Amino acid sequence: MRQDARRLALLVVSCAVLFASFIQAQSKPAADLLITNARIWTVDKARPTAQAVAVLGDRIVAIGSNVDVEVWRGPKTRVIDARGQLLLPGFNDAHVHFVSGGQQLDNVQLNDAASKEEFARRVGERARIRPKGDWILGGDWDETKWNPATIPSKELIDPLTPETPVFVSRYDGHMVLANSAALRLAGITAQTPDPPGGLIVRDVQGNPTGALKDAAMDLAAKAIPPLSHDQRMHAAKRALAHAASLGVTSIQHMDPDYEDVAVYRELLQRGELTARIYAAPLITDVDDQVKIGIGHAFGSPFLRIGAVKAFADGSLGSRTAYFYEPYLDQQKSDQPNRGLLSDEMHPISLMRDRMLKADAAGLQICTHAIGDEGISTILDLYSDVIRADGEADRRFRIEHAQHMAAKDFDRFAQLHVIASVQPYHAIDDGRFAEGRIGHDRASRTYAFRTFRNHGVRLAFGTDWDVAPLDPLLTIYAAVTRATLDGKNPNGWFPEQKLTVAEAVEAYTMGSAFAEFQENEKGSISPGKLADMVLLSQDIFSIEPEEIRNTKVLKTFVGGKMIWDASPSALHN
Ligand SMILES: [Zn+2]
Numbered sequence: 001m002r003q004d005a006r007r008l009a010l011l012v013v014s015c016a017v018l019f020a021s022f023i024q025a026q027s028k029p030a031a032d033l034l035i036t037n038a039r040i041w042t043v044d045k046a047r048p049t050a051q052a053v054a055v056l057g058d059r060i061v062a063i064g065s066n067v068d069v070e071v072w073r074g075p076k077t078r079v080i081d082a083r084g085q086l087l088l089p090g091f092n093d094a095h096v097h098f099v100s101g102g103q104q105l106d107n108v109q110l111n112d113a114a115s116k117e118e119f120a121r122r123v124g125e126r127a128r129i130r131p132k133g134d135w136i137l138g139g140d141w142d143e144t145k146w147n148p149a150t151i152p153s154k155e156l157i158d159p160l161t162p163e164t165p166v167f168v169s170r171y172d173g174h175m176v177l178a179n180s181a182a183l184r185l186a187g188i189t190a191q192t193p194d195p196p197g198g199l200i201v202r203d204v205q206g207n208p209t210g211a212l213k214d215a216a217m218d219l220a221a222k223a224i225p226p227l228s229h230d231q232r233m234h235a236a237k238r239a240l241a242h243a244a245s246l247g248v249t250s251i252q253h254m255d256p257d258y259e260d261v262a263v264y265r266e267l268l269q270r271g272e273l274t275a276r277i278y279a280a281p282l283i284t285d286v287d288d289q290v291k292i293g294i295g296h297a298f299g300s301p302f303l304r305i306g307a308v309k310a311f312a313d314g315s316l317g318s319r320t321a322y323f324y325e326p327y328l329d330q331q332k333s334d335q336p337n338r339g340l341l342s343d344e345m346h347p348i349s350l351m352r353d354r355m356l357k358a359d360a361a362g363l364q365i366c367t368h369a370i371g372d373e374g375i376s377t378i379l380d381l382y383s384d385v386i387r388a389d390g391e392a393d394r395r396f397r398i399e400h401a402q403h404m405a406a407k408d409f410d411r412f413a414q415l416h417v418i419a420s421v422q423p424y425h426a427i428d429d430g431r432f433a434e435g436r437i438g439h440d441r442a443s444r445t446y447a448f449r450t451f452r453n454h455g456v457r458l459a460f461g462t463d464w465d466v467a468p469l470d471p472l473l474t475i476y477a478a479v480t481r482a483t484l485d486g487k488n489p490n491g492w493f494p495e496q497k498l499t500v501a502e503a504v505e506a507y508t509m510g511s512a513f514a515e516f517q518e519n520e521k522g523s524i525s526p527g528k529l530a531d532m533v534l535l536s537q538d539i540f541s542i543e544p545e546e547i548r549n550t551k552v553l554k555t556f557v558g559g560k561m562i563w564d565a566s567p568s569a570l571h572n
Contacts, residue, residue: 030074031056033530033559036066038082039538041501043089043508044523053087055530058301058558062526085553086538088504089524090249090531091471092511094420095399095461098253098277099232099260102239104465106130107138111171115146116156123168124160132163134231135224139168141177151201154179154210167220175213178220183208186223195219229259236263243275244563246470247533247552250276252461252515254366254399255309258288264303273302274562276531278515280307280366283351284344286358295362296395297516301529301558304515307364309399310351311342313374316402316429316436321371324405327436339371352381359385359394364516366397366420372405372441379408382415397459397514400425401451403437404444409454418514419451420459423478423503424467430483430492442493448478448506449496459514460507471507475539476548478503500540500547530559 031054040050042063054062054072062069073079108126113119119141126136143149157166158180165182169175178186190206198215200208212220227235243251253260256279267273278297281289286308298306314320319327319337326336345351358365365382369375375398382396394416401419404412412419426446434442444450451458460478462469476482478498481491491497498506512522521529536551555563 028071029056031061031069031072031077033556034069034073034077034079035082035087035532035534036069036079037084038087038534039084040087040524041504041540042524043505044525046525050524053524053530053532055556055559058530058560060524060526060528060530063524080554082534086535086540087524088247088533088535089508089522090533090555090557091247091507092250092252092459092515092522093243093248093461093464093469093471093507094252094459094511094514095254095422096251096464096469097255097466098239098243098251098464099227099235099256099263101465101469102235102237102242103227103231104138105238105242106235108136108168110139110141110168113141113145116143116150116152119146119152120156120160123157123166127161127164127166130164134164135182136161136164136166136168137224139176140171141168142171151175151209151211152177153203154183154208165223167224169217175211176217176220178210178212180210182220182223183210186220188212188219192219227259229263232257232259232263233266236260236267237272240267240272240274242469244555244557245552245565246472247535247555247563248275248469248471249531249533249555249557250278250511250515250517250521252278252280252307252511254280254368255282256280261303261305268300268302274557274560276302276304276521276529276557278304278307278517280309280364281305283308283310283354283358283365283367286354286361286363289363290357290361293361296364301520306362307366307515308354308358310354310365310367310378311344312351312367312369312378313342313345313371314340315370316433319436321403322374322377323371323403323437323441324373324376325441328438329436339374341374341377342368345377348377348381352384355381355385356388359389364395364397366399368399370400370402372403372408372444375401375403376405376408379411379415379417382417383411386415395514395516400463402429402445403441404447404450406444409447409450409456412451413454413456416457418457418459418510419448420461420514421446421448421451421506422461422463422467423448423474424462426481426492427477427483428467430481430488431485445493446481447493447496448498452498452502457510457513458506459511460503461511470548472535472539472550472552473548475500475503475507476544478506479544479547482545500544504539530556532556 033055036052050063052069054069166179195215199213201211296306313322322339330337369378397418509522512518534554
């Protein structure tokens with residue numbers, strides 16, 4: 001009898017278990033999105049490739065073969081047939097100036113204007129479409145492309161821009177053309193003396209022609225008002241749309257204005273933030289974030305703060321990156337130039353104090369350092385912080401990390417510093433770097449392979465608006481190292497080239513790790529945010545030179561398609 005009772009109980013329990021699993025199978029939620037027939041490179045070492053992915057809400061719930069994900073299909077599931085195209089995790093740009101980038105998209109482009117008439121036409125057109133009173137900026141004009149090659153004067157554009165101030169730069173950044181409206185707002189007249197280090201170009205009567213050289217440019221630049229809230233919002237939206245079209249699903253905004261962060265918050269609340277943002281305000285304002293007590297990477301999947309951005313030195317282009325040895329082309333003067341430490345580094349103890357303060361508050365430190373001694377000095381300071389506060393998962397970063405001293409690769413790795421690098425700069429600076437710093441130092445420039453060999457983690461980015469935001473161009477640069485002047489088709493210091501897989505990893509998992517988000521994004525894995533990008537070519541199998549011609553077909557953020565290049569989508 002007792003035996004029977006037990007048997008009956010067992011039967012009841014087994015039935016209950018069976019029934020429960022039946023119910024579960026029936027009530028398993030259907031996916032919102034299936035992407036099938038894809039060539040998926042997951043950047044997940046546990047499962048590097050797959051054919052299909054299922055998304056529920058904003059997360060990936062399954063990857064595998066078409067058959068594997070089929071069980072997730074429901075009546076309302078949207079199914080996208082990828083037709084064999086390559087699907088990657090969305091790109092995460094670890095170093096951008098996002099709002100300036102958005103502004104730049106609205107600037108007038110004059111560099112390829114082939115005549116002064118074309119120059120005037122473009123400025124006039126821009127004045128017509130921009131709100132009245134908005135300054136027209138940008139330019140990069142180059143009068144050497146005109147016949148005759150004469151410096152433009154304000155008379156050329158004044159009739160087209162009576163109420164629109166214009167301040168457009170020559171491509172070398174050493175001269176601008178300002179129109180009468182701009183000169184008026186800046187108070188520049190025939191009576192204005194030339195400032196030290198600058199020249200107001202004048203006609204035979206002594207009246208300004210509108211051309212302003214070097215320090216004289218600042219006289220007019222001072223009159224340009226700071227961005228209004230509406231202008232900032234407009235720039236952020238332009239930047240977001242541009243990022244979506246390029247497959248950039250996360251960005252790390254270096255030294256934003258606080259007003260930029262406020263605009264992001266507003267966009268987030270309106271459901272219009274289509275890229276995930278991590279903001280790193282200046283370390284000179286470290287007290288603000290310390291007071292709140294938020295620590296690194298605080299916020300939501302779409303908007304985080306909790307990092308600070310510091311500056312160690314300048315740049316190679318302006319010969320202000322800080323080196324142990326002088327610039328080769330400036331070593332023979334009385335005062336050989338080794339570059340400059342930034343004002344934040346005078347004295348160095350001031351920077352150390354700020355870093356200690358940031359670290360004690362749990363903030364992440366990202367430091368711009370380009371020259372070998374600039375980088376080395378920051379590594380010293382990072383060691384000081386570790387010594388003072390003990391070992392911890394801090395993820396110190398050096399932004400750019402361009403020119404390494406041979407002695408510092410090991411230290412870089414030992415301190416677990418992340419190299420946040422921008423490969424496009426390599427194919428740009430590669431045109432002139434050797435002339436400035438010589439072969440030996442150039443061999444440790446943008447040394448991505450050496451970093452990897454030492455176990456240093458790389459995070460990829462662009463420094464947009466200093467360089468283009470396009471991730472395919474960045475991957476092309478890291479893989480080919482072919483300088484923009486065409487002089488190094490097989491690669492400038494080719495031993496530093498990365499493979500496509502390594503470049504993709506740096507742009508996804510590498511950048512996610514650099515913002516403490518490697519468990520949330522960076523790979524196409526179940527449980528992670530569904531940020532993905534579908535490409536027009538398989539960048540793993542095409543010729544490396546072709547990578548830069550690859551287009552982004554679709555971009556997904558949190559499972560939502562935010563960019564679709566297909567003709568049917570463009571018609572809608
Ligand atoms: Zn930057």
